[in-house]
Amino acid sequence: MTNDDTCHPLGDRSSNPKQTSELGWVLVLTWVTLVICNNAMAAQSSTRQPTLNIFSTQVIENIKETGNAARTLENDLQGVIEQLEQQQQLYYESKCEGAVGDQGCDQISKQMADTYKEMLDSMGERLPDMERNIMTTRDSLKKRLNKELGHNRTGQDLQQLLRKKKGGIAVAQRTQVRRKGARLSDRFRQYFNLVSQGSSESLALLGAEMYLDMDETAELIQLTQQQIRRARLVVDLSDAFGTITPEMQKTVSEVKRIIFGEYNGEGGQVPTDLDTVEKPGKFCSEFDPGC
């Protein structure tokens, strides 16, 4: 065996020009590869945003629990509100308004008062639980939104999050949950379904809408609780009242508004045709980064 055949780790390079040349090529190729990789990574990191994590397992669990609590509340109230409405209808149809000393009318009035009390009791019992559930979900979302959208992203990033990915949730579908009147439990069921099937791009908007919805609902529940307390006081003070007073009607409407989503046609709707648009214009300018 000669020196030429031996592979020295730190061998004499001058003794083998072919090896030196090969080593040089390897070094050049490695350097070029590293430069390309570095550039590719830099390009990627300049456009990539941190992964969006708004709906943690805890948030999803909260949404589910709030939906169940809402369903229980609805079931409890549905019957009593329907009964109250039937009694009210009977009262008007029997021309009891303004009638004095009519036994039948007095009986209907008494029944109405009892049903109304029953509704107030049921609400008074269930609403605190409901409020707690909603506030827990709202606070969990608040924490996630504060971190993900407030601290980890810029204004331009928010816009990037809106850009839909194929298979993402249709915007029209999302806006319907918050804007159209819907039962509380249905809203939560829809939220839960949307969260389960959504992509990260559209989840930012869903999270934002859900958070605003919870905040508004929590505030409405607090107002309703105050109203119920006042209504109870009025009912306790006055044993007999002839008909549904404006105050009572307001309480019933408020309850229906929160629980059954009866908004009486108020609230705007984003035109759906605006949301279905996908393709931009045909001309592509050098100044348009979207091209």
Add this chain to the structure above:
Amino acid sequence: MKNSNNFRRCLYSFTGLVLGWVLIGCQTTPAPDISCSLPTGYNVADAFAHANSDLAHLKCQYEFDHYLEALLSIAASDPKEKNKEHFSNFLGQARENGVISQVQAKENYRRYFTADFVSLGQLHNNCSTTCQSQPDVIKKLKIELRDKHRGLLEATGDREGYAQADSEYNQLLTLIEATCLACAD
């Protein structure tokens, strides 16, 4: 020696004649007086040619914004996709002439002719910027949507592009409202 003096005299005379001719020439053909008049009428191509020609002169360059406004109005008389190309070339030309920078050209194009909102910040996080001046940001977005209405809808007839911008505007308001509510203690 005498020859040398003669030659010198001839040279001076020739130089004097040339200078005189140049001076007279300068007086009789003055530099064209650029009036920096804004383009008018309904011919979109002519209007862009007029604006490009004017903006090649330093005197008119301070009027760039007015030229852009005038062109948007003229383009609105014949809205079509091709107008985007006109505006893109116009902005490119203005950049070449040093009237506006590359960044300004890009911002102008995006402001009027894409669904992107350039009014949103990109340097700091939302809690420390967007939410510190939320009403101001919303006002700027609203103004930009109006500019997109002029550019996308009126000047180029891109209904779909404008619809997308309008939709994103509404969604951005929701995102900003929720984000800023979450940022608040």
